[in-house]
Amino acid sequence: MARKKVKTSDALKILHQRYYQGDPRRIAELEKARVSAEVARKIYDLRTKAGLTQKQLAELVGTSHSVISRLEDDDYTRHSLDMLHRIAAALNQRVEVRFRPAKSA
Numbered sequence: 077m078a079r080k081k082v083k084t085s086d087a088l089k090i091l092h093q094r095y096y097q098g099d100p101r102r103i104a105e106l107e108k109a110r111v112s113a114e115v116a117r118k119i120y121d122l123r124t125k126a127g128l129t130q131k132q133l134a135e136l137v138g139t140s141h142s143v144i145s146r147l148e149d150d151d152y153t154r155h156s157l158d159m160l161h162r163i164a165a166a167l168n169q170r171v172e173v174r175f176r177p178a179k180s181a
Contacts, residue, residue, distance in 0.1 A: 113150040115160070120148045122167045136166035 084090060096102050123133050123144075130144040137144070139159075146152050147159065157171070164171045 108153065109151075112153045112155065115155050116148050116150050116152060119144075119163060122163075122169060123148075126167050128167075133163070133166060137162045 096106060123130070130148070131141045134141045134144045147155065147163070160171050
């Protein structure tokens, strides 16, 4: 007996099915973008929680305001571990890297 295909109105599910499902390359690109956005948000959250402007954080880190601005941009994908350590030290934090099993698509 054939299973009836259930329709969905969930936009995220529809987009995933249409553009990502079954395409490991696109799924990897999506995951990379998610990680970059998460790093950017974390830097922003820590900086604002510390009550610092981008310029003030840049001075503490020894870089320019534009570098901090780029690092807080969701689309920026060139975060370096060295720079993350410098930012963490300026904000009295530490960087923690974890590896987790990949989710099956």
